[in-house]
Amino acid sequence: MSAANGTDTSQPILLREDKAGIATLTLNRPQQFNALSEAMLDALQAQLDRLAADDSVRCVVLAASGRAFCAGHDLREMRATPQLGYYQELFQRCSRVMQAIQALPMPVIARVHGIATAAGCQLVGSCDLAVASHAARFAVSGINVGLFCATPSVALTRNIPIKRAFEMLVTGKFIDAQTAADWGLINHAVAEEELDAAVATLAAQIVAKSPVSIRYGKAMVYRQKQMALSDAYEYAADVMARNIMEDDAMEGIDAFLEKRTPKWGPPA
Structure with missing residues (x-):
């Protein structure tokens, strides 16, 4: 397993493993619930750029280490630079990553466990397919800290009906994995012990096609x-x-x- 760009090479924040035409990218900031720091966004963008030109890869799996899939943006990092220009560039950078996922020529599967909140929920919505454990939960919870999840709403409203999306956006409430599947945010909700097998089966079905x-x-x-x-x-x-x-x-x-x-x- 190789490391992607990170600020600490001894603790890479993004891992990549290639096997049988499937590239697995693993968010690796477990103590920060895999929050999308500037370094994480840069690492993701770099790997997505490489994948776009890699004909050996037929499917991409986006996974995460630790107890959560992704808790959204790194609020501590964001709070340290209270400048409009900084925030505009940060959210544009994140938006480029989300669009790069859909621009890849091969399908991307989100493997979701734990929580996927705010930009983490956006990350799930930006993937072509998503499989989650029954224990996974989803929210666009920026409203709870006074910040409407505007950029996450773009992906959310392209996955689920507008009234359900808007209720999530203005209440910050969580939905469980089965609800996320029923609403169309994810494809499948499975038992925790079946998550890896379910993702592997879906990826193998894609790799088997032209x-x-x-x-x-x-x-x-x-x-x-x-x-x-x-x-x-x-x-x-x-x-x-x-x-x-x-x-x-x-x-x-x-x-x-x-x-x-x-x-x-x-x-x-």
């Missing part, structure tokens, strides 16, 4: 979501036509007709 098709699909899904219906269909039709011209699609169709397992090529 990497070219996955890349076409992820980019298309997010782009068409912002379009009018007719524009979305026109764009999707063009993407599908280009996808079917790829060797993987031809191989997949031939394999289906010949009743055999397809042999996928490398990402385009």
Whole structure:
């Protein structure tokens, strides 16, 4: 397991492990509940930039060490620099990380345990998929300290209905994992002892598919979501036509007709 950027090389704040086409990034500030310090955001951005250019990676898992997934921004660090320009740059930096997750060509799965609050909840909402233990809890709790979770609300309202999101935002209340699954913030809620297996199964299902098709699909899904219906269909039709011209699609169709397992090529 290799270390990503951190202020203390003896205690790396972000770990990366690659195995069988799956890259696992682990937030590693357990004593701070993996709060998103400036150094953590920089480490995440650096790894996401590397992953974007790494054709060997077919799926990314975002995990965390210690008792929590992520408690949001580092409030102590934020309070030390009470300047508008500093806060504007900090939240823009965080927003770039969240957008970089969705811009990756491969799917990203959040592996959630413990709490995911404020920007930590935003991190879950920014991932393409999420699996959580039954003990996990989610909140956008900035309102409890007088700070409306504006940037987390962007991811939250793109995952769950607006009235449910708004209630979370103005009350700061927690929801449990099963509620998060029912509302669409996560895909699955599982027993704590089944969490690793559930994440591994989902990642393996993705790795087993054509990497070219996955890349076409992820980019298309997010782009068409912002379009009018007719524009979305026109764009999707063009993407599908280009996808079917790829060797993987031809191989997949031939394999289906010949009743055999397809042999996928490398990402385009």
